[in-house]
Amino acid sequence: MNPDSSTIAAGAPIEVDLTPIASGQDIKVFWRGKPIYIMNRTKKQVDEARQVPVASLPDPATDQSRVKDGHDQWLVVIGICTHLGCIPIAHEGNYDGFFCPCHGSQYDSSGRIRQGPAPANLAVPPYQFVSDTKIQIG
Amino acid sequence: MSGPSDYQPTNPTLKWIERRLPILGLVHSSFVAYPTPRNLNYWWTFGAILSFMLAVQIVTGVILAMHYTPEATMAFHSVESIVRDVNYGWLLRNMHAAGASMFFFAVYIHMFRGLYYGSYKEPREILWILGVIIYLLMMATGFMGYVLPWGQMSFWGATVITNLFSAIPYFGESIVTLLWGGYSVGNPTLNRFFSLHYLLPFVIAGVVVLHVWALHVAGQNNPAGVEVKTEKDTVRFTPYATIKDMFGVSCFLIFFAWFIFYMPNYLGDADNYIPANPGVTPAHIVPEWYYLPFYAILRSIPNKLAGVTAMFSAILVLAFLPWLDTARTRSSKYRPLAKQFFWIFVVVCVLLGYLGAQPPEGIYVIAGRILTFCYFAYFLIMLPLLSRIETPRPVPNSISDDVLAKTGSRTTPMVSTVIALAVAGTLFAGSARDARADEQLTPPSQQWSFAGPFGKYDRGALQRGLKVYKEVCSACHSLNYIAFRNLADSGGPGYSTAQVAALAAEYKIKDGPNDQGEMFERPGRAADYFPAPFPNEQAARAANSGGLPPDLSLITKARSYERGFPWFIVDFFTQFQEQGPNYVDAILQGFEDKPPAGVTIPDGTYYNKYFPGHAIKMPKPLSDGQVTFDDGSPATVAEYARDVTTFLMWAAEPHMEARKRLGLQVFVFLILFAGLMYFTKKKVWADAH
Numbered sequence: 001m002n003p004d005s006s007t008i009a010a011g012a013p014i015e016v017d018l019t020p021i022a023s024g025q026d027i028k029v030f031w032r033g034k035p036i037y038i039m040n041r042t043k044k045q046v047d048e049a050r051q052v053p054v055a056s057l058p059d060p061a062t063d064q065s066r067v068k069d070g071h072d073q074w075l076v077v078i079g080i081c082t083h084l085g086c087i088p089i090a091h092e093g094n095y096d097g098f099f100c101p102c103h104g105s106q107y108d109s110s111g112r113i114r115q116g117p118a119p120a121n122l123a124v125p126p127y128q129f130v131s132d133t134k135i136q137i138g
Numbered sequence: 139m140s141g142p143s144d145y146q147p148t149n150p151t152l153k154w155i156e157r158r159l160p161i162l163g164l165v166h167s168s169f170v171a172y173p174t175p176r177n178l179n180y181w182w183t184f185g186a187i188l189s190f191m192l193a194v195q196i197v198t199g200v201i202l203a204m205h206y207t208p209e210a211t212m213a214f215h216s217v218e219s220i221v222r223d224v225n226y227g228w229l230l231r232n233m234h235a236a237g238a239s240m241f242f243f244a245v246y247i248h249m250f251r252g253l254y255y256g257s258y259k260e261p262r263e264i265l266w267i268l269g270v271i272i273y274l275l276m277m278a279t280g281f282m283g284y285v286l287p288w289g290q291m292s293f294w295g296a297t298v299i300t301n302l303f304s305a306i307p308y309f310g311e312s313i314v315t316l317l318w319g320g321y322s323v324g325n326p327t328l329n330r331f332f333s334l335h336y337l338l339p340f341v342i343a344g345v346v347v348l349h350v351w352a353l354h355v356a357g358q359n360n361p362a363g364v365e366v367k368t369e370k371d372t373v374r375f376t377p378y379a380t381i382k383d384m385f386g387v388s389c390f391l392i393f394f395a396w397f398i399f400y401m402p403n404y405l406g407d408a409d410n411y412i413p414a415n416p417g418v419t420p421a422h423i424v425p426e427w428y429y430l431p432f433y434a435i436l437r438s439i440p441n442k443l444a445g446v447t448a449m450f451s452a453i454l455v456l457a458f459l460p461w462l463d464t465a466r467t468r469s470s471k472y473r474p475l476a477k478q479f480f481w482i483f484v485v486v487c488v489l490l491g492y493l494g495a496q497p498p499e500g501i502y503v504i505a506g507r508i509l510t511f512c513y514f515a516y517f518l519i520m521l522p523l524l525s526r527i528e529t530p531r532p533v534p535n536s537i538s539d540d541v542l543a544k545t546g547s548r549t550t551p552m553v554s555t556v557i558a559l560a561v562a563g564t565l566f567a568g569s570a571r572d573a574r575a576d577e578q579l580t581p582p583s584q585q586w587s588f589a590g591p592f593g594k595y596d597r598g599a600l601q602r603g604l605k606v607y608k609e610v611c612s613a614c615h616s617l618n619y620i621a622f623r624n625l626a627d628s629g630g631p632g633y634s635t636a637q638v639a640a641l642a643a644e645y646k647i648k649d650g651p652n653d654q655g656e657m658f659e660r661p662g663r664a665a666d667y668f669p670a671p672f673p674n675e676q677a678a679r680a681a682n683s684g685g686l687p688p689d690l691s692l693i694t695k696a697r698s699y700e701r702g703f704p705w706f707i708v709d710f711f712t713q714f715q716e717q718g719p720n721y722v723d724a725i726l727q728g729f730e731d732k733p734p735a736g737v738t739i740p741d742g743t744y745y746n747k748y749f750p751g752h753a754i755k756m757p758k759p760l761s762d763g764q765v766t767f768d769d770g771s772p773a774t775v776a777e778y779a780r781d782v783t784t785f786l787m788w789a790a791e792p793h794m795e796a797r798k799r800l801g802l803q804v805f806v807f808l809i810l811f812a813g814l815m816y817f818t819k820k821k822v823w824a825d826a827h
Contacts, residue, residue, distance in 0.1 A: 001330070007320045028417070033322030035417055083442075085301040086294070086419040101421055103437075103498055117498075119442050 013138030015130065018074065026090050028079060031137050035079040035087055036125055037098075037111075038135070045096055045109035046072055052108065059121045063110040066124055076127050076135065077111040083118035098122065144171060168354060173372035174379045175360035176826055177541045181251040182358065183386025184244050190387050191241045192346065196339050198234040206286065208332035210325035213288035214413045218619050218692075221793070228793045229398070229800070236397035238280055239405045242428035244390070245273060253459075254480055256468035257359040263460040265352040268345055270457045275342045277429070277453075282335040284426060288328060289410030294423045296323045296331070302436075305446040322416065362540040363468030364533050371537035373826050381822045385815035392808045399801025400591055400713050403695065408718065411696035411790075412688075421750075422497065430494030431487050435513065437498045438506040448510065455517045463521040467530035475528045476521075483516045580699055581717075581724030581748050584780070588787060589716050591802070594795055595788050600631035602767050603785025606778050609765050611690065614682060614756075616670035619691035620789050623664040629795035630788055638664050645669055683742050685755030694718035694783065695790045718790070719783045724748040726779035729758040 011032040021027055026039040049063040079087050086102035093099035095108035105116030112121040127137040145166035147153045156162050205224050207216040220227040252258055258266035285292045300317045304310040319326025357366055366372055409420045425433050432449050439445035470477040490509050496502045534540040587596040622642040625633045642662035650657035672678040679686050698717040728747040733739055743753035760775045771777055
């Protein structure tokens with residue numbers, strides 16, 4: 001009763017072209033049935049994320065650990081709130097990150113939980129840069 | 139089986155069967171000759187009501203399953219086909235959906251009865267635990283059933299509840315993947331939920347057999363909580379209990395019929411008339427009313443695993459009741475302290491139910507935590523404490539003594555009625571969405587010809603509304619569930635088949651492939667559906683600055699707004715369910731040229747007084763004089779809005795007139811039938827009192 005092979009095949013990795021995404025913009029793609037935010041963060045957002053004292057976070061993690069070296073402005077996170085599974089809205093909330101309308105969880109510009117009932121940061125899916133303008137998710 | 143086996147068939151065929159399979163003797167000793175306490179009150183009819191409801195759900199469910207398609211891209215459509223095209227499909231669907239709520243209403247009364255009268259005490263512990271197992275199976279069945287229509291609430295409710303299992307350490311993620319059959323809630327999930335939803339009711343039926351068997355071993359409890367001592371304490375099940383159960387069932391059916399025929403969407407959520415969209419989460423995810431108290435408990439605990447544990451413990455604690463409450467006196471009738479705490483517990487449950495429907499903010503969170511504590515305190519602190527410190531009143535010597543003494547006490551029915559009202563209150567609370575006052579205005583209540591128990595569609599309005607749809611709305615909005623032939627159906631706009639054929643022929647319908655393998659266009663026929671203005675979602679968005687004009691077939695059922703307290707209670711009695719039409723009418727007339735001072739809306743949107751957030755992507759669609767009517771009705775925006783809304787209400791529910799007509803007949807029948815049962819019961823019981 002575990003996922004059958006056609007479901008697993010449909011979950012094969014996808015490639016996403018980053019060139020249409022301007023600075024400050026984000027897109028949402030679907031992979032394995034889950035929405036994935038690909039955010040081209042502004043310098044301000046990156047700096048804000050890196051200035052937060054990590055120890056004060058409910059789920060401590062550095063911004064650097066959540067992005068790829070040399071591609072720091074790109075944030076790729078699974079857009080599913082770690083509380084009860086709703087889709088948070090991008091560019092909302094007090095931290096210029098994500099706001100989940102269901103129960104009020106707020107994530108910052110690195111997708112880390114800052115306030116609200118969600119226990120963990122937005123998950124980062126497995127992905128890699130196949131070139132400077134293209135990533136493969138999965 | 140217990141019970142005197144005095145069954146001797148005289149008929150030679152029956153004798154032949156009886157010798158080989160004594161099933162007739164079994165039925166006789168269990169349901170005819172079976173000695174039942176003579177002092178039972180009407181709270182004891184709910185066992186029969188529950189058996190009846192299980193049969194109703196299985197029969198309606200099996201027939202629905204003949205027409206339902208459990209596949210993600212087809213499920214929603216198949217349910218609409220059942221409601222629109224299957225003979226009496228609307229009736230089957232309403233019976234099954236309302237039936238689930240009725241099933242839970244009855245089971246909660248049945249459980250509260252057990253709690254109050256100590257029916258879980260020795261020697262009925264296994265009977266009680268089997269009941270808890272049935273209840274758990276019912277909850278699983280109900281949850282999976284709600285997923286099947288594959289609406290927004292179906293999908294997102296499934297997402298939230300299956301995600302709960304990820305809280306289990308170590309196994310959690312694997313369990314969730316197994317439930318999903320994939321990487322998220324999707325088609326494999328729907329398919330397996332359908333399979334299990336079909337299976338579990340039969341498992342429930344099996345456990346019910348064990349439940350009744352366990353009951354017959356110990357015999358029924360009774361309001362005095364005193365065991366049967368002599369034959370004088372009991373009466374034969376048939377005709378005494380049988381007729382009382384029949385009267386109980388007929389009264390229950392009247393309550394049931396109110397939902398089926400007159401308030402079919404009262405207990406549901408408007409969002410479930412929107413097809414499931416994995417990319418859009420509804421603003422408020424609310425389970426069905428019968429899960430609300432447990433949902434409130436879940437959300438009260440800020441830790442994910444602790445919240446899930448608390449929620450399941452709230453149900454499992456019931457199984458331990460015989461060992462938590464060890465008081466010798468069975469019935470709370472003779473336990474003055476326990477009685478009061480019981481009523482406080484009932485109120486706690488109703489309030490938890492109300493909280494489960496509210497957004498988890500502010501005062502609701504604090505109240506939820508206090509009430510969760512009270513819920514567990516009742517079982518884990520109060521009941522064990524009361525067993526030790528309470529001095530009960532003296533119980534009657536026997537059941538027959540209790541019956542003879544009964545002529546004085548009229549207070550019990552009063553107090554008992556409060557239970558039903560409290561549980562019914564949860565029903566109402568469950569259907570109230572959050573009471574948060576938005577900045578958005580509540581749409582004004584209009585007068586609709588189709589409102590109320592005798593409402594009908596105004597034929598003229600339907601025809602004018604169709605004209606408005608064709609000339610204005612159809613440029614962007616599809617009407618996928620309406621076929622041209624529906625325009626000639628009874629209870630609709632009332633066109634003749636010739637008019638329908640002519641109307642259909644005006645349209646070009648894509649068909650094919652032909653023998654050359656090419657698609658071609660041909661004139662429409664009566665059986666065709668209204669063609670959509672755009673071939674797919676992307677084309678619709680491209681033509682509408684990124685916005686997606688929704689299909690209008692169900693729009694008047696897919697939109698609603700809070701009525702607030704106490705209106706949602708009043709609405710139940712006045713049969714108010716016109717929130718959708720009020721909303722649509724208000725949107726069409728609610729455009730303002732400029733937003734009010736200090737309010738900005740994004741570029742490319744328009745200000746609308748009644749649209750949530752006020753910024754709608756649709757430009758004002760209606761202006762005076764845009765459509766001329768042949769019958770001379772005023773060519774004003776107000777008239778267009780009213781007529782097109784009436785037309786869209788018909789599009790959402792073409793069989794409304796048939797529903798209300800049959801409802802009246804059923805009500806008259808049930809009231810007469812209940813009356814007949816009542817007087818028969820009185821006659822049968824005349825010698826027993």
